[in-house]
Amino acid sequence: MTSQTSRKGIFRFWFDMLLWKQIAIALVLGVAFGIALNASGNPEIAASIKHVGTLFVSAIKMLIVPLIFVSLVCGMTSVSDIGRMGRIGLKAIFFYLCTTAFAIVIGLAMGIIFAPGVGVDLSTAVAVEPTQAPPFIQTVLNIIPTNPFAAAADGNVLQIIFFAIMFGLAINLVGDAGKPIRDFFESLNAVIMKLTEIIISFAPYGVFALMTWVAGTYGLQLLLPLASVIVAVYLGCFIHGLVVYGGLLTIVSRLSPVRFFQGAIEPMIVAYTSASSAGTLPVSIAAVQQNLGVKRSVSSFTLPLGATINMDGTAMYQGVCALFVAQAFGVDLGMSEYITIILTATLASIGTAGVPGAGLIMLSLVLTSVGLPLEGVAIIAGIDRILDMARTSLNVTGDCAATVIIAKSEGEIDMEAYDTPHVMKTPELRDA
Numbered sequence: 001m002t003s004q005t006s007r008k009g010i011f012r013f014w015f016d017m018l019l020w021k022q023i024a025i026a027l028v029l030g031v032a033f034g035i036a037l038n039a040s041g042n043p044e045i046a047a048s049i050k051h052v053g054t055l056f057v058s059a060i061k062m063l064i065v066p067l068i069f070v071s072l073v074c075g076m077t078s079v080s081d082i083g084r085m086g087r088i089g090l091k092a093i094f095f096y097l098c099t100t101a102f103a104i105v106i107g108l109a110m111g112i113i114f115a116p117g118v119g120v121d122l123s124t125a126v127a128v129e130p131t132q133a134p135p136f137i138q139t140v141l142n143i144i145p146t147n148p149f150a151a152a153a154d155g156n157v158l159q160i161i162f163f164a165i166m167f168g169l170a171i172n173l174v175g176d177a178g179k180p181i182r183d184f185f186e187s188l189n190a191v192i193m194k195l196t197e198i199i200i201s202f203a204p205y206g207v208f209a210l211m212t213w214v215a216g217t218y219g220l221q222l223l224l225p226l227a228s229v230i231v232a233v234y235l236g237c238f239i240h241g242l243v244v245y246g247g248l249l250t251i252v253s254r255l256s257p258v259r260f261f262q263g264a265i266e267p268m269i270v271a272y273t274s275a276s277s278a279g280t281l282p283v284s285i286a287a288v289q290q291n292l293g294v295k296r297s298v299s300s301f302t303l304p305l306g307a308t309i310n311m312d313g314t315a316m317y318q319g320v321c322a323l324f325v326a327q328a329f330g331v332d333l334g335m336s337e338y339i340t341i342i343l344t345a346t347l348a349s350i351g352t353a354g355v356p357g358a359g360l361i362m363l364s365l366v367l368t369s370v371g372l373p374l375e376g377v378a379i380i381a382g383i384d385r386i387l388d389m390a391r392t393s394l395n396v397t398g399d400c401a402a403t404v405i406i407a408k409s410e411g412e413i414d415m416e417a418y419d420t421p422h423v424m425k426t427p428e429l430r431d432a
């Protein structure tokens, strides 16, 4: 009886806890369990636990296409002023480009300070094929889907954004005749947001499984030889998040950065464990709207766009890795090479898909642009998942920060919601 009561007490305690705390605990437990499995020679158990994480990530991915489309259509119909929509778009692109270039500079600085490539032997590396950047004009031409259903089936976010904007615009332009469809989308949006909430409430279990898998597969000993690359990327992400986003939020928007990071913690952790910013999109949308009070008119546009083109973490990682490879091969880089790295890494990060490992493939583009040997990519590949987690988390944090800053500048933020500590939880499920 007593043990049953205490078990009930533990369950109650767990289910009453705020979601971000559950996720944070799951993360720590997953690392500890994974390291224990690795140390006891059981990495295959960690690999089988990964399936739980895969289920969670697939469930979030299931939401991406309907969520982007429906929330963007609703976002469009809630702003009837077309000029305003254009202004939000321009602000977002400007913010994304500037912060990305800044991230690479921090990455290069980390590479110079930590000198991670000094003393690394690259002689056993395997050859790696360079990646070709798609021609710029092709990227632009691709934005218009010839078949919106194919765009949805392929999960092509830019094409879905384009079609949703045009569709929402047309609903606005038809006036009263568009009211039934506007109401339909409002109702559909409420349903999809509820579904998102339900799936996100399973995040702690997905996060635990994925962390167990990563820690169980890598263990501590595998990480040590390249520890300085890991430290340089992690510290760079940390500095960029804290100084650049924190500074912009404080100085430009006069908003509390502490509240921002509290409100964005769920997408930051889900991005960290899933290593996919596109996959985290539903969590970012829910957190920014519910925890930080951003109106849909801004977030439904800036977040999907950011998840596609804004990758500050990826850009910073490319800066660190370019220096790592240069140092490991004893190549001296001059000012013009540094500028080339900043330009190509900015473009490469825009072209990087928000999926695990995409940044590593684009790294070969950056290395090729300054004539660095591609064998370095193979060495980085060994620890890429660990780096991917940090850079994806920064990528997503950047999208959320841009969204909050732009929403504030447009007066599209509910300050009471922003200032109220954490709300994201799923009471219906908890009380069930």
Ligand code: ASP
Pocket (backbone or CB within 6 Å): 275, 276, 277, 278, 311, 313, 314, 352, 353, 354, 355, 356, 357, 358, 359, 360, 388, 391, 392, 395
């Ligand atoms: N995994 C990253 C993301 O989804 C992209 C990358 O590999 O850099 O944002």
